[in-house]
Amino acid sequence: MLHPLPDELLKVPHRRDVPFARLTTLGVGGLCRWLFEPTTDQEAQAFVRACAREGLPWRVLGGGSNLVVLGDVVLPVLRLALPKEVHREGTKITAPASHGHIALAEAAANLGLSGLEFASGIPGSLGGAIRMNAGAYGHEWVEVLARYRFLTPEGELVDKAPEPGEFRYRWSFLTGGRVVLSATAALVEGDPAIIRAKVAENRARRGTSQPISKRNAGCIFKNPPGQSAGRLIDLAGLKGLRVGDAEVSAEHANFLVNHGKASATDFAELMAQVQARVRDFHGVALEPEVEIWRE
Ligand code: FAD
Ligand code: EPU
Numbered sequence: 001m002l003h004p005l006p007d008e009l010l011k012v013p014h015r016r017d018v019p020f021a022r023l024t025t026l027g028v029g030g031l032c033r034w035l036f037e038p039t040t041d042q043e044a045q046a047f048v049r050a051c052a053r054e055g056l057p058w059r060v061l062g063g064g065s066n067l068v069v070l071g072d073v074v075l076p077v078l079r080l081a082l083p084k085e086v087h088r089e090g091t092k093i094t095a096p097a098s099h100g101h102i103a104l105a106e107a108a109a110n111l112g113l114s115g116l117e118f119a120s121g122i123p124g125s126l127g128g129a130i131r132m133n134a135g136a137y138g139h140e141w142v143e144v145l146a147r148y149r150f151l152t153p154e155g156e157l158v159d160k161a162p163e164p165g166e167f168r169y170r171w172s173f174l175t176g177g178r179v180v181l182s183a184t185a186a187l188v189e190g191d192p193a194i195i196r197a198k199v200a201e202n203r204a205r206r207g208t209s210q211p212i213s214k215r216n217a218g219c220i221f222k223n224p225p226g227q228s229a230g231r232l233i234d235l236a237g238l239k240g241l242r243v244g245d246a247e248v249s250a251e252h253a254n255f256l257v258n259h260g261k262a263s264a265t266d267f268a269e270l271m272a273q274v275q276a277r278v279r280d281f282h283g284v285a286l287e288p289e290v291e292i293w294r295e
Contacts, residue, residue: 005076006050008049009046009047009050009051009056009076012037012043012046013036013038013039013081015035017033020073023079024067024068025216026064027215027262028068028070028246028262029264030071030264032077033072033074034077035061035077038081038082041082041157044078044082044179045151045155047076047078048078048153048154048177048179052177056076057075058078059078060078060127061077061078061079062080062097062124062125062127062128065122065124066289066290067290068288068293069264070268071264071294072295074295080096080097082096082097082098083096084100086099086104091186091189092184092186093113093185094147094182094184094185095107096182098126098127099125101122101123101124101126101129101134102121106120108187110192112189113188113189114188114189114195115144116144116187117199118135120198120200120202121136121205122134122135126180130145130180131174133170134170135170140167142167145162145183145185146186147160147161147183148160148183149180149183150178150179150180152178153176169223170289209252210252211252211257215258216256216258219252219255220254220256220274221254221287222286222289224284224286228254229289230253233253233274236281237281238253238277241273241274243269243273244266245262246258246266246267246270247259247270256270256274271288
């Protein structure tokens with residue numbers, strides 16, 4: 001057990017026993033026993049430093065849109081609650097990591113800045129998107145990322161431009177106790193009406209190809225090189241495969257949906273069945289794209 005948590009940690013704003021149903025888009029998992037919600041970079045730094053000093057493991061949560069939580073989480077969870085301001089300098093915009101991702105794409109469009117249209121249907125926070133190098137329609141974050149600020153696992157603040165090897169398909173090195181605090185996108189000027197139309201078009205495309213009206217965590221598995229995991233799952237005949245209230249979506253087979261009461265066990269079981277059957281059918285090992293929290 002974690003008790004007692006150090007005093008410096010308990011000075012950071014926090015809540016107890018928040019259900020993951022409220023913290024994630026998928027809506028499975030148990031309780032977040034300790035949810036720390038710093039409202040400034042300094043409070044976030046105090047959290048990381050206190051945990052580092054105590055040798056205490058912890059986790060960082062954004063919008064919870066790429067997360068499958070398989071039970072209660074007793075480790076302290078950090079979720080940034082920084083002021084939601086977007087700062088423009090020329091054609092660059094900077095926002096805090098806790099800024100809504102879709103809202104940021106919309107803000108860029110309204111400012112007449114092009115480059116984030118791909119992001120317009122990807123939920124969650126900016127921090128989660130940088131950590132995941134989120135992408136869609138042939139684009140991903142690293143293409144527009146000019147600078148980012150993050151805390152090291154020891155709580156040191158780093159402000160830098162991206163370098164080769166730091167980001168690739170649905171992956172970045174920003175794991176293992178690193179916390180993105182803010183990011184700057186380098187965009188180009190364009191006609192706001194045209195940019196807004198592209199944003200709307202991208203969002204509409206989702207409505208026809210993804211089950212956005214049901215609870216889900218986006219694509220569950222990574223696309224194997226040159227292939228679509230959704231297509232492989234579909235070809236294996238798994239649409240509609242169901243464990244309890246968890247089901248392989250009929251609209252897009254790489255989305256597993258929660259019909260309302262799915263348990264963590266239902267989800268873990270359904271993911272394992274999909275992996276086993278795709279391996280048998282295609283000889284392909286699917287790797288989770290979502291983050292899985294077991295404790
Ligand atoms: P979370 O789910 O909260 O966390 C994801 C990971 O990021 C965790 O490891 C967490 O620890 C880490 N993290 C969160 N915040 C920080 C931070 N500040 N610093 C360091 N690490 C952090 N993704 C795509 O790439 N493309 C898509 O087209 C897409 N479509 C989606 C559609 C739907 C309907 C849904 C529900 C999801 C979709 N996703 C997609 C997945 C998801 O939206 C992205 O991965 C998103 O960027 C995750 O952001 P988040 O804030 O919700 O992260
Ligand atoms: N397809 C099927 N059956 C299905 C699903 C897809 O046959 O059930 C086929 C489609 O018809 C299409 C091909 O597979 O020919 C690719 O499908 P889609 O365009 O939907 O793209 P995807 O490869 O399945 C990827 C990302 C999505 C992103 C879209 C759009 C991954 C794992 N998925 O999906 O990202 O939104 O492209 O760019 O990289 C996510 O990461 O969570 C995510 C949703």
